[in-house]
Amino acid sequence: MKYKGSGRFVGFYLYMRKAVMLLDLDLIQDICVKDFGNFTDRGYYYNKKDDPISAHLLQLDGNHWKTMRGKLTPAFTSGKIKFMLTTVVNIADELVNVLEETLSSTNMDDGVHCDNLMVRYTTDVIGSVAFGLKCNSLKEPNCEFREIGEKLCYYRYSMPIVSLMNLFPNLFRKLGFKIIIEEVSQFFFRVVREAVDYRDRTGEQRKDYLNILMELRKLNTADNLTMDEITAQAFVFFVGGFETSASVLSFCLYELALNQNIQEKARREINEIIAQHDGKPTYEAVKEMKYLLQVMYETIRMYSVVPGLVRKTAEDYIVSNTNYVIEKGTTVIIPLDAIHYDPDIYPNPEQFDPERFTKTEVENRHPMAWLGFGRGPRACIGSRFAEFQVLIGLSSLLKNFRFSPTKRTQIPIQFIKNKIFRGAEKGVYLKVEKL
Template structure:
């Protein structure tokens, strides 16, 4: 037989094997008899994402279609067979009871080539555990108390700017203004920099913050590839962060750290804590290795604190105002509580008095239920796991797991009239009766949101100062029902939130 024929035969055999393996991967759940949708050959169950469907539409439609069929449905995270959780009991197993088998999120990260991807949210394994231990003391209630005056100061500047907009036009697009407020708060607390985005909507920090959420280095096929073959993508030195974003934040962090160290500047903020972790001689008890943070690791943590902190809080406040504008009775009750608390404190809010805004907290909690900013929690299985009392349902080692908390929050079995805005869902009595995994805007268990306290603090302050001075109502430009942005992984309104605003 000619050499050419042998090579051709070998090539065709290899091609046939690869095609068969390719096809079998996308038949994994069907062959096991686990309910699932028919996957797209490359995008899996993510077909149409960012073009025809938003991420949240995918989670919601899958949940509604398969809930009640078992503890989870089959799903394809691009080309990887994945688990789509349908029951809160299984969510509790994964997030809390058997957390050690599900510590990783399984997102692509490549800190060696893409330094900003070395952020706590994306890290896995020992790297995540080590970084979490280092950063946890940064978010204690004591540290929040230090940052409170800074947030209040920016909050008063925010209401002044807001008032100027109301003077010019009673119809206000609140989404962008809220993002500028949280950008200034986070920029000040994370970087110690006066961002000035409230005064200048095109300030560099606001522009780069906006770009960090919308710009990516890779297109849809590239994103599908790194999520399907993360180890290969790392060997190919692939990066996710857009180059302008990386250059900006690395420059800002280097300049900030150098200035503070050279001038012995301390501001009791997040950046101070990171600099301490860079300079203190810390040693791990297990290996004795030096674990001081590098400048790249500082940049990655500051970046995620900034990017996650300003968007999630501003989005929550925007949706809260959107619902309050449609429910004047709730808004009036909330304003009454805020004014009463302020009157007890010489017209101002203190760190202690904010904790007494019980109804405000209920409004925020209900907003996060209806508009769960991060509507899915991602995990990866570290060892084969048989779902208790369901031997047919096995989560294999290395499988991605999706917990669709946003969809669960709108399940009538968990919340009566789930599409209706009702802060009484979070009255102290009802919260006591509810399992913690039935409300997951911040996750749960050891890998819950580390910045939850800070996010809640700036959201409370922002809403309290606004409702104290302004009345919000709907107008002809208010989009009802809400239309969501198809390109964002997080929940976001498509065209902004327009409301009628009057001074109280």
């Protein structure tokens, strides 16, 4: 807000790094889309030799990223996602059953710990579609998958060390620094290797993400995936799929609890559409839930899982319509929260209003005014799967339960400061009533 309107970007130092924060939506579009070739890299630290699980799609740069993205894109076609959704619906049914059981033993003065429940739901979903495993964290909250998931949501080192690793990656690679906690790394290598060995031995075929990675291993080219690469890509699907979607679900339930009229409108749409599809939130049914999608987009606007996107300049970049140059190697920050809370784009930005995402409203806004999944070639590869995972969970919950605040609900909500993805400081506790 301090620099808005003063130019197309502002420069500052991030520790010892030169950094640029973009202030202009047209410039953001240039960097994310039109001139993407100069901004393919994020500049995050990874160590393929000593910490191979860190060399995943989210972290990779340059040709490594481009090659891996090309290999993995076919895994997220509409047809592949549709096959995965049967599993998601079954786990959503289990979520409803577990929540029903929880109500009988919960003091509603405090309410149900909803963010904990949402993480267990998404853990079971991603564990199943990524690894073909029944994690069972809905029934067993302290299962190994859930404990490992909790550990990987926090940084291994303090923020100054992480920044130095990003600033001097070659030095830290020579020193053998790892970014992933050892216990987490060993767990995923074990789980993936056991699953791959079992399928190789039995010839079992599943319509899941691991099966797609295993097929890429069999390519008779230099580009076939190694076991390290299979594990790294399975790992990032788990990381990117369980915590982020759980965060969106939790904050969505929080806002719906505070806005009963919006909750009721969403519930009416869900009931009407599901009634036309044999009572199940199928792929086709969920695609028809336009208002629920607006509810999700508005939640992501207000509670982006990360506050900004990062790019790194490959070569000196002349900013159009200026005499300025963004120098090679400069960190470029796209401030999601600042854009999503800009009152000139979203009047009364603190207010939860899904009507901002009607077709007309979206068409009248700049395409870079909402960046929930990023934009351009480096946008989230699993965004469509994430949407369905959230919408199936939401539709199953709202069809069966009403959510409202309790004395333990933190209003206004505050955020955990040292977590990689956005989370509620004191949890999301809500009163839940069976309908």
